[in-house]
Amino acid sequence: MSYRATLDFLLYDWLAADTLVARERFADHSRETFDSVLDTCERLARDKFAPFNRRADTEEPWFDGQKVHLPESSHAAAAAYAETGMLAAAQDYEVGGMQLPCVVQMAANSFFSKAGIGVGGAAMLTSGNANLLMVHGTRLQQEVFARNEFAGRFSGTMCLSEPQAGSSLSDITTRATPDGTDFERDPLGPRYRLRGNKMWISNGEHELTENIVHLVLAKIPGPDGRLIPGTRGISLFIVPKWLVDTQGQLTGERNDVALAGLNHKLGYRGIPNTLLNFGEGRFPVRPESADGSTGAGAIGYLVGRPHEGLACMFHMMNEARIAVGLGATMLGYAGYEASLDYAKARPQGRPVGPGGKDPTAPQVPIIRHADVKRMLLAQKAYCEGALALELYCARLVDELRTGPAEGAADVALLLDVLTPVAKSWPSEWCLEANSLAIQVHGGYGYTRDFPVEQYWRDNRLNMIHEGTHGIQALDLLGRKVVMQGGRGLELVVARMRESADRARAVPALERHAAALDDAVRQLVAATRAAWATGVPDEALANATPYLQAFGHVAIAWMWLNVAIRSAALLDGATDADADARRGRLAACAYFFAYELPRIGAWLGVVASRDATCRTMQESWF
Incomplete structure (x- = not known):
């Protein structure tokens, strides 16, 4: 199953991005224009970014006392990206934009993150910088600085x-x-x-x-x-x-x-x-x-x-946090693809039959071993689940900007609550996917003969920059789920329960629906228990386990939504499509069986306001 096919499923079959063309802002577009943008970015990423990913890693930037030097391939990639107009993809036509939906822009940019996240400059920062000025800058600041950033001059x-x-x-x-x-x-x-x-x-x-x-x-x-x-x-x-x-x-x-x-x-x-x-x-x-x-x-x-600079900067920081989550997702996905290809091609060992192993039988590709399938399933569950979350958040941005005015406040609050999760969950678990990709390769994965070690190294940054893991956890438990009297958490929970209700109508998903309902119950109870004393120091001491649990519940929710749609489309599907949909159902089942049960331990220390970390004395280390 190609990445493009996965992306098309999430964009069109699940999130119905093509229906956005009915809105005035996107009226000039169609499914065909969206696909054309995706085709262009996929081709450019393949031709200008992927071949030079290793070079960008080995030929580090260096300073000669006058200027910083980068490989010529990075200059060519940056120029080629600017020529696509993607720096201003979601902006108005009047400023050189395409008026694309945010969800299509994010999907198109995912190709570059997967092909070479360190090649061609940090377009994410340039776009975010200019977007901030379009909201908070003066008209002349927008003309002089933002428009030249959108054009690729600055x-x-x-x-x-x-x-x-x-x-x-x-x-x-x-x-x-x-x-x-x-x-x-x-x-x-x-x-x-x-x-x-x-x-x-x-x-x-x-x-x-x-x-x-x-x-x-x-x-x-x-x-x-x-x-x-x-x-x-x-x-x-x-x-x-x-x-x-x-x-x-x-x-x-x-x-x-x-x-x-x-x-x-x-x-x-x-x-x-x-x-x-x-x-x-x-x-x-x-x-x-x-x-x-x-x-x-x-x-x-x-x-x-x-004195209002931090409020302005959060416009760029929140945009950057979702972009970081997407980058982490795509690095995990690149490792998943590499390890899947390796597992299909690498012969090693023999299957265990009724009488044990037959040493005279030919070796089989390692993908036939259950433990290798486990590692590949985990990667698929992490990366495709994370991709669903990132695109869902981008779809919320489109809803906030172009949807009905009466629902805008709730959409904004929902996006606020999900942003720290969208940044942090992929940064942790798609990094774990990269680690599993190395493991699938065995000793070769630890060498530079294969790209998976670089993907892990590149991805390790994402738990740190644009707000560390711990900071995102404090933001989620200390601010997002309690603001407006817990209204944001109520909105997330309501949507999760609505998905569980729909899944109950699908016999194969009834068990998952019940598991999500129970997970949501645990999450709500732990949130209340954490704040039961009203003492922030007690509530926030275990904020990171809370973030981990919240993220796992959110990804289970994403997978259940994807599974509902996959099951609905399974009847009458061609062989390739049917295999892809069964693969998604299997990844959903994996996540509910292997991953969602983890939340009990994490939420246990949250609910009890466990004091182990908070009361640990410096001298005891």
Whole structure:
């Protein structure tokens, strides 16, 4: 069963993406135009990305003191991707977009993540950067920066973390001060001077595009010159690598943004990861104020209102989190495909018959051994289940943007609750799929003769960036499931129970429906028990097991929905289609038999507010 066939099933047979053309925004499209986009991206990923995935891994970015070098294949891939228009795929025609549904855009981008996630630059960041500006930027900021990012002339980053603060954004110290008395009158926005250091900036320095648009979180000092503690004082700024005029043309003057170093990573090596210094004086920018009193620091233009930068940045962060989940899914899927091919071709061992093994019989492909089937089934269940979740979330985005207004608030809340799960579950379990892919290959999987070791290394990043696993867990249990009096959790639970009710009408799925109902009951009870005392320290000590359990219940829900549709289409299917649908039903059965029972142990420590980790003393280690 090809990946494209799986994608088509999820898009059209399950999520009915082709029915979106009945909505005004997508009226110019059809199933044929959607397929054309998918065909183009599949072909480009195959021709420009996949052949150079290993090169991007082995030829790491390097800095010669003046610029960062990347393989020529990365330059060619970045240019080819920009030419497709996919950077602005979901945007309005007026800004060069295609007005594609988000779910189709995500499906199309999945080909690139699977073919070479480190090849051709981080398009996800550029698109997310520009999308943020289209919501929170001024009209001129959109024209000058966002539109040039959509066109591929500029690329974009997000600059949040600092060496001394890491994920604790409340502790950032990058400072932004008004650039003289005329700072409010700059047509590109209120102009500030930024000084500070940022860490873990993907694509922070390169030559893939004419310019790099950094979105930087910094604090504006109060009247006493001190920074406001916590996140309240954080503002957001556009800090371009090269200064531009109001037409988006480079002025030739370099902004004071300097590369401090490259991080040398376990995987994901094709994308340079940088430390950046803002305003250190390496590229001093001439004073712009009337009295010439200021001039130290990188020039940045305020986005939105002062002290509301984190709220603006969450627009990009949430988009990036779903994209990270998709990337993790596709790396897992690439490993699954590689190990499936290997298992079909590798002869080893003999089946056990009624009288034991016959040493004179020919060896059989390892896919005939039950334990290899177990490992392949696990990978299929993880990766296709995760893909269903990512596309479901993208479909919610389309519903939020173009669906009935009266249901928009509930859709937004549902998406809020699912976002930390969509980021974290694939990052953990599709990484496990990559580990199983190595195991299927045996000793060969641990060598560079096969690609599965690189997929594991590349995927290991996804539990860390765009909010670590632990942070997503705290967000889910500490905020998402309790906000609005638990309304978001109620919405998820209602949809899960509705799926279970539909599955009861399918004899083969009755047992799974009952299991999902019981899992939902356990999840709701554990959520209430965790917060029974109202003490956050007690409730959140076991947030990560809660995230794991919530994710497993969510994936079981996805698989049950997929199984309902597969069962409905099984009658009258051709041989190939029938095999694919039976394969999905088997993967669903695997997940309910082998995976869903795990939630009991995870939710047990949540419900009891187990204190083992919380009360462990530093000296006892």
